[in-house]
Amino acid sequence: MGTFEDLLRDEVPGAGVPRVSSLVVHATDVVNMVTDETILSDTLRRELVHRFLADTEWQTEYFQRAAELDSFAGDIAQLMETATWQDVDLDRTPELIEVQSVIDEFHAWLAEHDHIERGQLISTALDHLADPDDRDVVVDVDAVLAVEFEEFFPLDRRYLAALTAELDLVCVREQDSSVRRTGIETGPVTEHVSLTAREGEASSSPSSRPEATAQYLATGRVPIDPGAGDVTVLHAESGEAQLDEIADEIERLRETQGWQYSDFAVALGHGGEAVSETIHALTQAGVPTESTTVTGFGDDPAIRELLQVTKYYAVRAETETEFTVDSGAVDEGLLSTIQAEEDTIADVLRRWATASGLKDRIASRASPLDARSQFGNVRRAFAMAEFLEDTAFIDASWPVYAEMLERAHEHAESETRTSATDLDGGVRVDHVQAVKNGSWRAVFIPDVIDQAYPGNPFLTRLFPQERVLQMPDFPGVTDVTASEVQDTFRTNSTASSQPITQYHVEQSRRRLAIGANAASQRLYFCLYEHEDGALDEKVQPSRFLTDAYRQLPWVQDESENAIRSERRAEEFVLSRVDRALADVRRTQSRDMTVSLDDLSGDLGEIHRVLGESGERGEAMREALQARVDFAAGRVRRE
CATH class of the missing domain: 3.40.50.300 (P-loop containing nucleotide triphosphate hydrolases)
Structure with a gap:
């Protein structure tokens, strides 16, 4: 977004500079202008769906057994979130029909308390755009330029169509580059939309070797060597x-x-x-x-300190709690002087952070980039406490907050964040x-x-891969024809x-x-x-x-550039034979084919060089034969 803002600032000077926004941010603005519903962050959504699923009674025998596994809640929550973002109906597979029912119940439960999750933003804003009264309030543009159109989901395109129903719309896409959308939909995006006009631009020759390599990987065509890079x-x-x-x-x-x-x-x-x-x-x-x-929430030492503080007060508030406190991690003498019973959780945490010098510790032990990240994580922990205080249907107690913070800390590394950490200056x-x-x-x-x-395709841990591929309503590509593969990708x-x-x-x-x-x-x-x-x-x-x-x-292979001795040459030759043998073995285990002519040519060239290398070459030839015999499972005795 910053790149587009800089570009358009030079192209369209003055007050007419276009506003640059993502679909989700635009939908958020629409929802905020029309309703007062609270939009849950990823962390808070995870907490609420966890509590909701804890009281869910599954009907299918498969889910009843699966619910006993520790990973089940996280896996089912992820599937629910994926289906919500895509706004699809799971209505054909028995197990997914039940998941859809749980999604509907969860959203109804959130609505009762004036909450929506981020995955509902686009579909909710779409409903407001369809309402003439709301549309007059939220639509204040004359035209829309949709960039990176090749990645727009079906729901994104419906939203774009509703937003520009009476406006000019220009869509820009890059060929052979969709990775997000092709995870749920086959073919080029132009096959799924009706455009009044199309303009194409011939692709230019790559200006650098990295760009030429990318072009080859994307299209299968070998470009001319640009010479640069x-x-x-x-x-x-x-x-x-x-x-x-x-x-x-x-x-x-x-x-x-x-x-x-x-x-x-x-x-x-x-x-x-x-x-x-x-x-x-x-x-x-x-x-x-x-x-x-x-965001580093799971690795943040500041969050670990806050977690120990929270556990301390949780133990004091409820003697039956299972939490244990690391006495060496926090100053319990200081904690005992703060009257936790008389103040809100957020107030107590802020008072402890100030009295204990948390800000100074973060600044002294971390680089400026890491310190900014840790300060952001601390603010998130405070926001979670404030949310708990403001949410009437959850007990605002120290044991509950301790569970909430620990769950966020535990799952931070495995969850993909949907918002930036707002850092700059480091390696991306x-x-x-x-x-x-x-x-x-x-x-x-x-x-x-x-x-x-x-690698291997992966869609979910909820079901065996073979079962997922038989689910036509699963929110992802599960069943395709050979022609659909060819329509989507030019490579083979x-x-x-x-x-x-x-x-x-x-x-x-x-x-x-x-x-x-x-x-x-x-x-x-x-x-x-x-x-x-x-x-x-x-x-x-x-x-x-x-x-x-x-x-x-x-x-250029770095090891090839470094070949300056016989030993390095021997290592390269042996590794090339290993790769050739592995290519042949993969024809069965990976369901693929390889060109034996290419492999034969490579090995023949190696043998030719060895034949011209005298006694040393014969020793290498024996080593190559031993490699082949070992790969075939034969035992050699000299």
Whole structure:
């Protein structure tokens, strides 16, 4: 949004500068102008849905058994939220019909208390736009420009149509780039809308190698080498070492190129806990970070202090509580002097924060970026206490608030945030979808291994994958035809007898392209050799990266650049044979095909070089044969 505001400020000077807003923010303004309903934050929504589900009696035997699992409440709450954001009817599958019934009951329960969740904002605002009396109050524009139109959900498009019923509307989309919408809908967005006119612009030649790499991943076409920029593959032994490599390269470029931390981004395949772990690793290495997908609520030492304070008062208020207090974490002498019984929870927390010097501790032990984040988290904790005091249908007691804060703290890392942390100046760490249409000098994409790109499709933990794929009303793409795959993606990365498998693979490839397109000068594909853990399992590079090696001559493997000795040459040759064998093995386990001609050509070239290398080459040839025999399960005895 900031980028568009800066652009339009120069194009349209004066009072006519267009307002830049997201659909959700616009819908929020509409709802606030028409009603006084309280819009729940993600944290408060999680708390209320948890309490609501605790009293829910499930009818289907499947849910009755599943409800006994600790993860059930979080999983069912996530499905309810997904369905609410999409405003879809779950009306065909028996289990989902019951979920829809629970969603309706939850929303009715919220409405009784003048609350709505954020997922209801667009659908609620849509109802107000349909009311002529409300429309005259909320619509005050002459035209609408909808950008990134390729990502608009069906509900988003209905809202846009209602908003511009009597206005001019121009929609701008980028081809071969939809990752959000194609998770729930197949085909290009233009197949789902009726436009009075269409204008296309021929795609220009890529200006840098990172852009050319992104274009190849998105379309399958090999562009002409632009000559500018670099695309490098970083290797590491483990996932943890991979992040160390990224931190080292960031510091090297800062030293040699004079770049700032804000010139770098790390784009991950998924948000939530993966982003949190990456932020933690970079922070430990002394690299400041920023993110729009996590707030650090679960890792924040200030929140841990507040949690111990809350538990202290909860124990005092109710002797039967199960909470335990870490006496070394807070000053119990100070806490005992504050009369918690006579003041609100929020007032007591603020008084303790002031008396204990929490602000000074945050400022002294954290960098400016981290300190700003921690202050924001403390404000959220205070807001939760105020919400509890203002909500008549929840007991405003210390034990209840302690449960609420602990639940928010416990689930913070695994939940994707929907609001930014408002930080600047650090390395941007986000999932690839969040960096779409952004630009950084250098972008690192970790975990470019086959287990992640493409990895396995995942929709929910509530049901087995085979069952989900048989649910036509599940809020996501579950059943597609071969023609729908071709209509949605121009790439053809794997031949599969199951169109849904192919769909997932191509979408994963497009996600990788989105991350690559965010780099203006340097793009780094990062991978590692072994999984972290006791088994030390070997992992394989992503099939997309292996393909890029063959098709794009400017993709430089860091290990290849470092080949200056016989030992490094031997390691590369052996690893190439391992990759070839892994490609063949994946034809069964991953439901894909590979070109034996390409593999044969590579291995033939290796044998030719070994044949010209005398005694040393013969020793290497025996090592290669041992690799093949080991992969085939044969035992060799000399």
